[in-house]
Amino acid sequence: MSNIPSEAPVTPVEAFDPPYYVAVFTAVRTQEQSGYSETNARMEDLVKNIxxxxxxxxxxxxxxxxxxxxYFRDADALTEWRSDAEHRAAQKRGRAEWYESYTLHVAKVERSHGFRRA
Structure with a gap:
């Protein structure tokens, strides 16, 4: 997952009833970012439809x-996102142009809770 949201939320994503899956994408970007913002916005639109x-x-x-x-409800949703042709093309371009380095960790969440000050 190589998305950087165009409008980062001011609160974390809510805690869901487990199990569900997370894909943790950690990256350092290159100086060359031509086309990144547009591709990122498109990826945001695509993933929301999964x-x-x-x-x-x-x-x-x-x-x-x-x-x-x-965050994904099940492994099938994560697989669908990973397999999306436009997402795959963006990943390829990211490796060629936008990322100095990155890691991806995928995990099944077994426990989840949250807190919000009233």
Whole structure:
């Protein structure tokens, strides 16, 4: 998942009833970012149409490390996103142009809870 939301939320994605899946994409970007914003916006639109997509959190450190966490109801939803042709093309371009390095971790969530100040 290589998305950086165009409008980062001010609250985290809610806690869901487990099990569900997360894809944690951590990246350092290159100086060359031509076309990145447009591709990122398109990826945001695409992933929202995946049945079982639950949401996304994003954070970036001042030093440039970006972390995107995508939440998916089940493995089938995550597989559909991973297999999307436009997403695959964006990943290929990301490796060629936009990312200095990245890691992807996929995990099944077994416990989840949240807190919100009233």
């Amino acid at each position: 049945p079982g997509y639950l949401g996304m959190d994003y954070a970036q450190t001042p030093g440039g490390l970006a972390i995107t966490v995508g």
